[in-house]
Amino acid sequence: MVKINGEEYQYDNKQLTAVLEELNYDQTRIAVEINEEIVPKVCYDATVLKDGDIVEVVSFVGGG
């Protein structure tokens, strides 16, 4: 079980890129932290979620 933005998902052993696609995130507008550590964009493909991971996906909207 992993937690993404406070909600639990059965995404153990799943690639981060696949998870972001499944949850419909636009990869050009997000920052992802796993257990409070930033995941560099170039590492999304190589990152695999594991049981207990706390994931924060910050998805930005326009305006400023």
Added chain:
Amino acid sequence: MTPTRDEFYNALIERHGAENQKKFDGATVAICGLGGLGSNIAICLARAGVGKLILIDFDKVDISNLHRQQYKADQVGMPKPEALSNNLKEINPYITIETHNVKVTEENVIELTKDADIVCEAFDKAENKAMLVNAILENAPEKYILSSSGMAGFGSANLIKTKKISKRFFLSGDSVSDVNDGIGLLSSRVMVCAAHEAHMALRILMGEATV
């Protein structure tokens, strides 16, 4: 008559306390984007007596900016860093300001913000916000990064909040109100969000990195 430096700082000390004022005075904050968010953040920080601001924007003041950004009608056409610097110096003549009239990119952001203790993201476009936040978190983990997302529209100001995402990353806004949904930008709501970001910057400088 313009107050002397001592008079100016004594008045700030009276409001903030000597210990806090020393921290503000010794701090450098970079503001990336000088629109509705950035120009208002800069004014809050200059009034509080933050010692140095790094102001970065590639754009010029446009008539369409005047409804929410801290520029004056006679500044239309001026580069934003220069115009804002002039306005800030009128408020606080003793602040140190570094201006950069360039577009912030992944390539130049670390060099532009190298002297900053805190980086304030104050862009308009979601992709640029994401680029800056990722760049700082990945390459300058010793800095604080404050960002804003979701301040468009005429909705309640009470929906705008600041969240601590991780140790050095704070996000202000309602997270959802996107200007691209055609809901406009209202000066008061953008200013609330800018004040959240500026307030978080000052709290961090005081040693209170909590929301």
